[in-house]
Amino acid sequence: KAGVTQTPRYLIKTRGQQVTLSCSPISGHRSVSWYQQTPGQGLQFLFEYFSETQRNKGNFPGRFSGRQFSNSRSEMNVSTLELGDSALYLCASSLDPTQETQYFGPGTRLLVL
Amino acid sequence: AQKVTQAQTEISVVEKEDVTLDCVYETRDTTYYLFWYKQPPSGELVFLIRRNSFDEQNEISGRYSWNFQKSTSSFNFTITASQVVDSAVYFCALSEPLKAAGNKLTFGGGTRVLVKP
Numbered sequence: 497k498a499g500v501t502q503t504p505r506y507l508i509k510t511r512g513q514q515v516t517l518s519c520s521p522i523s524g525h526r527s528v529s530w531y532q533q534t535p536g537q538g539l540q541f542l543f544e545y546f547s548e549t550q551r552n553k554g555n556f557p558g559r560f561s562g563r564q565f566s567n568s569r570s571e572m573n574v575s576t577l578e579l580g581d582s583a584l585y586l587c588a589s590s591l592d593p594t595q596e597t598q599y600f601g602p603g604t605r606l607l608v609l
Numbered sequence: 610a611q612k613v614t615q616a617q618t619e620i621s622v623v624e625k626e627d628v629t630l631d632c633v634y635e636t637r638d639t640t641y642y643l644f645w646y647k648q649p650p651s652g653e654l655v656f657l658i659r660r661n662s663f664d665e666q667n668e669i670s671g672r673y674s675w676n677f678q679k680s681t682s683s684f685n686f687t688i689t690a691s692q693v694v695d696s697a698v699y700f701c702a703l704s705e706p707l708k709a710a711g712n713k714l715t716f717g718g719g720t721r722v723l724v725k726p
Contacts, residue, residue, distance in 0.1 A: 527712055529712055529713070529714075531714075531716075538716060538717075538718050538719065539700065539714075539716040539719075540716075541713045541714065541715070544711055544712055544713060551711045551712075552711035552712070552713050554713070584652055586652075586653075586654060588654075590712055592712075594712070596712065597644070597656055597659050598656075598712060598714060599656055600646070600653055600654035600655075600656075601653065602651065602652055602653040603652045603653065605652070
């Protein structure tokens with residue numbers, strides 16, 4: 497069974513731009529979560545989607561948003577990029593949002609210049 | 610608020626030595642899951658183990674073993690006879706309470722393990 501896939505793997509943007517990251521969960525998994533990993537703040541939860549609905553949201557500004565499609569694929573968007581948004585963005589999928597094990601993708605490494 | 614602390618930031622060992630990673634967590638809830646993940650240089654978080662708060666039985670799986678003690682809120686992880694391929698950052702994580710909706714994980718800061726040949 498294929499794992500979680502994320503595209504693109506690497507991205508370079510400039511301040512003020514916006515970016516969209518994509519995540520395809522493991523087949524059959526309906527819950528998708530996003531995490532941001534930075535050297536200073538570590539791994540932080542961004543949000544979680546299940547059945548096209550945001551179930552949970554972390555403590556991030558409104559510039560960070562996401563959505564989930566009917567096939568469980570998810571996208572996250574960051575608008576008006578700031579230097580501090582440079583990070584590894586990890587997507588994880590699980591069968592459903594009841595503390596099931598989350599399986600992570602390889603991440604998208606975003607660099608904001 | 611939930612919190613996970615991994616006091617060791619980096620551990621360096623020589624191949625075949627044992628490595629124990631400490632994890633201490635804080636939660637007001639009685640039902641939850643604990644996890645260990647491994648992050649090799651490639652960046653992907655690899656799931657290693659999940660334990661629920663009701664199951665304090667320690668487990669051994671190959672060269673890995675886990676010691677869960679609810680009384681001290683600790684969930685330690687040991688690699689026996691370490692190998693160079695074990696070099697990675699290891700994260701301990703705590704789930705939301707089982708009664709909560711949602712699947713958010715709270716991670717510790719990670720422990721970097723360097724196994725030298």
